[in-house]
Structures are given as C-alpha cells and as structure tokens.
Amino acid sequence: MIHxxxxxxxxxxxxxxxGGVHIIDDLTYDILDSVEPTFAEECPAEVLAKLSRSYxxxxxxxxxxxxxxxxxxxxxxxxxxxxxxxxxxxxxxxxAMCLHISHDCNLRCxxxxxxxxxxGVGRKLMDLETAKRAIDFLIDKSGDRKFLEVDFFGGEPxxxxxxxxxxxxxARSREAETGKTFRFTTTxxxxxxxxxxxxxxxxEMNNVVLSIDGRKEVNDRVRVRVDGSGSYDTITxxxxxxxxKRPKDSDWYVRGTYTKYNLDFSNxxxxxxxxxxxxxxxxxxxxxxxEPYAIxxxxxxxxxxxxxxxxxxIAKIRSEGKFINFFHFMLDLDQxxxxxxxxxxxxxxxxxxxxxxxxxxxxxxxxxxVEEYKMGNLYDGSFNLEMKDxxxxxxxxxxxxxxxxxxxxxxxxxxxANNYIYQGDIHAAHKLSxxxxxxxxxxxxxxxxxxxxxxxx
Amino acid sequence: MKHIxxxxxxxxxxxxxxxxxxxxxxxxxxxxxxxxxxxxxKCEKDA
Numbered sequence: 125m126i127h128x129x130x131x132x133x134x135x136x137x138x139x140x141x142x143g144g145v146h147i148i149d150d151l152t153y154d155i156l157d158s159v160e161p162t163f164a165e166e167c168p169a170e171v172l173a174k175l176s177r178s179y180x181x182x183x184x185x186x187x188x189x190x191x192x193x194x195x196x197x198x199x200x201x202x203x204x205x206x207x208x209x210x211x212x213x214x215x216x217x218x219x220a221m222c223l224h225i226s227h228d229c230n231l232r233c234x235x236x237x238x239x240x241x242x243x244g245v246g247r248k249l250m251d252l253e254t255a256k257r258a259i260d261f262l263i264d265k266s267g268d269r270k271f272l273e274v275d276f277f278g279g280e281p282x283x284x285x286x287x288x289x290x291x292x293x294x295a296r297s298r299e300a301e302t303g304k305t306f307r308f309t310t311t312x313x314x315x316x317x318x319x320x321x322x323x324x325x326x327x328e329m330n331n332v333v334l335s336i337d338g339r340k341e342v343n344d345r346v347r348v349r350v351d352g353s354g355s356y357d358t359i360t361x362x363x364x365x366x367x368x369k370r371p372k373d374s375d376w377y378v379r380g381t382y383t384k385y386n387l388d389f390s391n392x393x394x395x396x397x398x399x400x401x402x403x404x405x406x407x408x409x410x411x412x413x414x415e416p417y418a419i420x421x422x423x424x425x426x427x428x429x430x431x432x433x434x435x436x437x438i439a440k441i442r443s444e445g446k447f448i449n450f451f452h453f454m455l456d457l458d459q460x461x462x463x464x465x466x467x468x469x470x471x472x473x474x475x476x477x478x479x480x481x482x483x484x485x486x487x488x489x490x491x492x493x494v495e496e497y498k499m500g501n502l503y504d505g506s507f508n509l510e511m512k513d514x515x516x517x518x519x520x521x522x523x524x525x526x527x528x529x530x531x532x533x534x535x536x537x538x539x540x541a542n543n544y545i546y547q548g549d550i551h552a553a554h555k556l557s558x559x560x561x562x563x564x565x566x567x568x569x570x571x572x573x574x575x576x577x578x579x580x581x
Numbered sequence: 582m583k584h585i586x587x588x589x590x591x592x593x594x595x596x597x598x599x600x601x602x603x604x605x606x607x608x609x610x611x612x613x614x615x616x617x618x619x620x621x622x623k624c625e626k627d628a
Contacts, residue, residue, distance in 0.1 A: 137585070144591030152584045187584040199591060209597055220607030271625075273607055307606075454621035457589040461622045462600025466593075470609035470617045488609060533593065536608075536619035561618070573588045 127530030131570050140530050142202040151179050151187050161201045163192045210467045210519040217267030222478040222489045225250045226279035230315045234346045235409045241279040244493040249284040250481040255291040257502040258479040276310040292328050314359035322366045331375035334363045338392020380406040383417035387426045390434035405451030428563045435567045453568040469536040473515025490541030525553040535561045
C-alpha cells in the first residue's frame, strides 16, 4: 500500500508497510495514478500515451524504471506481513494506570469530557487506602514490566495533593522489593499550585501536563471557575513558576483544547510559545456535535488549513535557530516505536487502565462512568479478563476501516473510547478523529522529510 | 534516483522482528489524553 499527497509545493510518497517516505516529482506522482503491482518490465504503452501529452517519453520510461526498481527492492508497495504479530500479541501485563485521585475540580470547563470533574459519578476524592490498593494492583498485574506509569488525573489532582504525595511515597517504598521503577505524571489546571506542590511535581513527576487553551479570550471563554470567571491570569503565572523551576531533563507540556470557537488555533499555539512555553500540545475537542463548541465535519477544511499554517509558523521559528515542539507533529521516521507497538493504540484496557476514587477499574479515563465497560473493583477483587482480552485484540487488523487505512501504523487504530462514544463500537473508527489525525500526520511527515532533506544537503 | 528521493531508512519491518518488548510508554500517558498518536512515542528497548 502506498499513500501520496501534495503539500506546500512537495509531492510526498509514503510506503505504508515499510514506513518509507519519499519526495517525488510531478511525473512520478502522475505515473503512480496509472500503474500498480505487478509491474511489466517496460512502461505500458497506454501509460506512455496518456502521459506523453505532459512529459517527454524518455522521462516517463526512466521514471517508470525507478518505480519498478524500488518495487523489486521491496521499498515501494512492500507487503503487509504484520498480521501474524497481531494474532499472537494477546493480553499484556498492565504497565500504566490513570489514577483518578480527584473526581472534583475547581474549574467548570464547558467542554469537559469528565462532566466538569466528577465523570458523571459524583464529586469525590480518592483516599489513601484506595490509592495504595491501586499501586498494589498495578504491581501485581505488571508481569515482567520494569517501568510502571502512574498518571495522577482528575478532576483536578491538586485538590487532593496530600494523597498524591503519600501515594508516591508508598509506590517508591515498594520499588526496591519489586524491582519496579515508577514513572509519575500529572495533569493540572494550575488554579491552585503552591510552591510545595510545584517542588514536589518537579522532583517526582517524569512529565507534567499543564492545561491551558491559549489566548486569554480563548481560554477564559471555556476554562472558567465555579463563579464563571476566567482562569488565564492565575494559571499562566503558576505554570511559568513551575516550568522555570523544572529540571531541564524532565518532560512537561502545556496542553490545550481547541474548539469551534478557535479554529485559528495556530494563534493559540503561538501565544503559548510567546509566553515562554515551548513544549506544546493542542488538540481538537471531542464532543457531541450538538454542543455549540463541538467540531463538526463542516469545520474540517478550516482545520486542515490551520495545521498547514501552524507548520509554517513552527518552521519559521526553527529557521531562526529557536526551539519549539508541537506534540502532534512529533515523529521519528527512523527510530520510532516498533511495528508491534504500532498494531494497537494507547493500550487501554490491556496495558493501561483507570482507577476511580471508589476503586472501580475502567479501560481508561474516557470510559469512566460507562457501566458496561467497568472492568472490576479493587475492593471486591473483581477484574474482567475477558474484557481485557477484547481490548488486547482491538488491533488495527480487527478494525475494518483501519485495516485498509494508510495511517494505521501512525495512529494505531486511534482512541477506542472515541470509537465507542461516537461510533458505538471500539472497533469502528471515529471518522472525525481519523480525518484530523490523517491531516496532522501528513503535515508532520512532510515537516520531518523537509528537515531530513535539509540536513542531508 | 532522478525522480524519487528516498528520505528515511524505511525500517519498520526490521523493527517487527525484535520489537514488542513493551518497555515503551503507554501512548495516552503523555500529552494527549484525548487524541491518540502512537508514532510520536520513543522506543525504549535498551532503556
């Protein structure tokens, strides 16, 4: 399978199954519309006749030979032989947990997928006993995995920070005896970040995700406090304090959500950059299309254009020798994740799960509150291995749209929760997400290709 | 080649043979939480 597209004056050709990326001229682009395996040794007469109106015959023949040569070398139209790995890649140890330390929040963000913090199951903080049981559960189910990830999530984790600190202390206390290494992360809205919290986060958390949507008017339209006032002034101040004190080798991101209200979101990315935040993730809101802020199919052309604009702005910054990282443009075309990792997405319900303040276990944070996807509970010891197996098998070859999609080894089947919520089945690709994802990937692949070309010259 | 410029090593197939160790980060734990991309994760086989 190949995928080709035109963008920013370049013709890009992707060989899906090998991961090969090529920049091709217009002639190659046009020939590939008319030929496919298996190839004759010489350019078919009808192809020659069709293209000779636009290109010299000698060039067409020469270009055809290049295509055939790459095909013979299994560089183009390489075979998809990964399904055998999918068939044996069954239930894995659990290595990552989203710990819902607080089902309460001090913001009332209008688009919150967690029903403004309580996930539709009531406002509640996790107690230490439940958090300890969650850590024990993760260790117990982690098999031979050495690195265990725990994300303190909410709601707003800082509303229950004493339990966060005690949970970290407890998990660390079990590292030596179990041979595990915990990697902690947290996501915070920044409303109430004390110096003590900042110092603890910067000492203990491998990654911290700082929620902010960008420009003040954009952020404060949706990320509002309980009294309806905006959060921007407070959180920008707090996030700067945190980032300024963060060790240079530790990860962090400012993370925003864009909605129908700010389809010009490249301006929000640039605003965050101008504030001094150069590690940025900004993602589309996922919401019921009836909501006024929801992104719909009609918005896609505008969104596609905006990713192109964003790539140009980022390229300009980099051309000045400055650093900026946009999370969804990150790609390593040579040393990225292995093919087996790419067969399944986030790992939810299989390698990854969420635990609520009541000790309920769900496949991930987005499934919390969906009764039919409750996997078990830490107190009654239940854990649905059949459901775990269902998620283990939710690889790209079991998702009909994914199986035939060029982007399957980049998004790996997308978000199972979005598939379930918006398409009714974890195996049914959420079309809106897919279209945005594919555009982002096309832009990201080209950005990387151009960089590699520049490096080579 | 004159018409086709290959940009990268195209080594996805090689990664399958030695891959699947599972040491890498769970994709949703980084900076998305709503919009999964796997290809931006790092391989941590030798970590």
